[in-house]
Amino acid sequence: SFQARDNAANFIAWCRELGIEDAVMFESEGLVLHKDERSVILCLLAVARVAADVGMTTSKLIELEREIDRLEENDKDIIKRDKDITQEREGLPPKNKKQ
Numbered sequence: 001s002f003q004a005r006d007n008a009a010n011f012i013a014w015c016r017e018l019g020i021e022d023a024v025m026f027e028s029e030g031l032v033l034h035k036d037e038r039s040v041i042l043c044l045l046a047v048a049r050v051a052a053d054v055g056m057t058t059s060k061l062i063e064l065e066r067e068i069d070r071l072e073e074n075d076k077d078i079i080k081r082d083k084d085i086t087q088e089r090e091g092l093p094p095k096n097k098k099q
Helices: 002-018 028-032 037-053 060-089
Strands: none
Touching (some): 037 060
């Protein structure tokens, strides 16, 4: 219907105002005619991420995604520290420190 397409177009315009990337956007026809459900879901997840960034309560999926990001950053820090310790034990200065 016209109203469904108009609602979808308004949502898409709002997403663009939020700064949602074009890579996850969809066309109103894709939503109304169920032609591009994957892009619709990716867009909704992107909106949920923006909501989480401004402190709104969001889905468990976004919370889990954020937790994975934190764990990966922690792992990178641990790996870097281990490399520095190994280099110090071998008598080499850590790469991030200047002599």
